[in-house]
Amino acid sequence: MARLTRLMAGAIVVSLSIGVAQSQEWPTRPVTMVVPFSAGGPADTVGRILAPGLSELLGQQVIIENVGGSGGMTGSYRVAKAASDGYQFVLGNLGTHAANQTFYKTPLYNASTDFAPVMLIAQTPLVLLARKDLPADSLREFIAYAKTNQTSMQFGSGGAGSASHLACVLLNTALGINVTHVPYRGAAPAMQDLIAGRIDYQCPDTPIAIPQIQSKMVKAIAILTRDRSPSLPDQATAHEQGLTDFDASNWFAAFFPKGTPAAVVEKLHAATLATITTPAVKRRMQEIGADLVTRERSSPDYLQKFVETEIEKWAGPIKASGVSMD
Numbered sequence: 001m002a003r004l005t006r007l008m009a010g011a012i013v014v015s016l017s018i019g020v021a022q023s024q025e026w027p028t029r030p031v032t033m034v035v036p037f038s039a040g041g042p043a044d045t046v047g048r049i050l051a052p053g054l055s056e057l058l059g060q061q062v063i064i065e066n067v068g069g070s071g072g073m074t075g076s077y078r079v080a081k082a083a084s085d086g087y088q089f090v091l092g093n094l095g096t097h098a099a100n101q102t103f104y105k106t107p108l109y110n111a112s113t114d115f116a117p118v119m120l121i122a123q124t125p126l127v128l129l130a131r132k133d134l135p136a137d138s139l140r141e142f143i144a145y146a147k148t149n150q151t152s153m154q155f156g157s158g159g160a161g162s163a164s165h166l167a168c169v170l171l172n173t174a175l176g177i178n179v180t181h182v183p184y185r186g187a188a189p190a191m192q193d194l195i196a197g198r199i200d201y202q203c204p205d206t207p208i209a210i211p212q213i214q215s216k217m218v219k220a221i222a223i224l225t226r227d228r229s230p231s232l233p234d235q236a237t238a239h240e241q242g243l244t245d246f247d248a249s250n251w252f253a254a255f256f257p258k259g260t261p262a263a264v265v266e267k268l269h270a271a272t273l274a275t276i277t278t279p280a281v282k283r284r285m286q287e288i289g290a291d292l293v294t295r296e297r298s299s300p301d302y303l304q305k306f307v308e309t310e311i312e313k314w315a316g317p318i319k320a321s322g323v324s325m326d
Helices: 002-025 042-058 070-080 094-103 139-152 163-175 187-195 206-214 262-276 279-287 300-321
Strands: 031-035 062-066 088-093 115-125 127-131 154-157 180-183 218-223 249-257
Touching (some): 031 042, 042 062, 042 115, 042 206, 042 262, 070 094, 088 115, 094 249, 094 300, 115 206, 127 206, 154 163, 249 300, 262 279
Parallel strands (some): 031 062
Antiparallel strands (some): 127 218
């Protein structure tokens, strides 16, 4: 029995040693960043800003793979069930790692227990955009138009349960209107139809909203956060236009599968933190309206608590809206 105990103890030590060695060597091949939305959307934009810096610091290419569907759950689920070897991580957001836990009756994963949190990276305001020929230039005019025409109107989103969907759902509830939802496989396809006038409005993040506002391809009605965005300083908020204290913003964070070695998590965390502090990345993030997190909010532990808080924060409004998906 004593000999068996010594053998088992030795095996555990060897196993731990191998695990530590593998973590120290990581990565020895390319790493996949799963963006759980279509190319061209806000998450994709943020991911492509980060990928070159991460590749340089990790010494291996970080490859972006767009895996859309179910408001970002399809790609996130793939990472949740992937091997915990550090070669796949997901760029999650409000929809994939908070709101969908309430919005979907049977979410594909538990956002607070099925992932190893790495780092909260940035937060972005959500914006109410309308087709450029919609006869409304302010939130007050938009409300009046929507109340009269809601039965014939449509709003688009990056998919059921996505941040852009939830923001519009909460907005519609606050305005007391019932408008048909048209889900897309990402915010970019929804934006294309908004520009073409096939839908009436949507509520995307600033990374995809700003270029279209600047080119006058769509009409900006309101910033949906409590305060104005530094990237759109002349655009009034919903709060300023009478919808008091309305606040809807998105965020982006990196997650590995649960069980990923702590040393691997720390390496990606350190590389991500170093990447977002470079002048080029800071400047580019500012251009798309993304507010980078401070160092105090960047730890894996902070992200774990943040996700749990966000799940609770959004549960009430989503339940109050009465909107859910199977």
